[in-house]
Amino acid sequence: FTTHHILSQPEPEWTGETGYIKGELLRRLLPPLPQKDNETHRLVCICGPKPFTTLATDLFKENKYNENHLHLFLA
Numbered sequence: 001f002t003t004h005h006i007l008s009q010p011e012p013e014w015t016g017e018t019g020y021i022k023g024e025l026l027r028r029l030l031p032p033l034p035q036k037d038n039e040t041h042r043l044v045c046i047c048g049p050k051p052f053t054t055l056a057t058d059l060f061k062e063n064k065y066n067e068n069h070l071h072l073f074l075a
Contacts, residue, residue, distance in 0.1 A: 004029050021056050026063055033064055047073040 006017040006025070017025070033042060044065060046056045053072055060070060 021052065021059060023059050023062060026059055030063070033069075042069050043071060044069055045071045045073065050074075 004017060006019065006021060007014055008018070008020055010016070010018050017029075019025070031042075042065070044060055046053050046060075048056070053074065057070060057072065
């Protein structure tokens with residue numbers, strides 16, 4: 001299990017990722033998708049304001065993730 005928190009407005013003491021989600025960031029942080037169906041599965045859980053969720057979903061799809069890989073927490 002791996003989690004990445006990316007804060008757009010972090011407190012000064014925050015040492016994790018900062019900024020906004022973008023394709024380059026996803027390619028850097030995420031392992032490649034399995035090449036065969038019987039390999040380890042990936043599940044990406046996305047939580048945030050609607051504009052973030054929409055952007056994140058689009059970026060993951062551009063990186064070959066599909067609906068089976070994504071779970072959205074929507075309010």
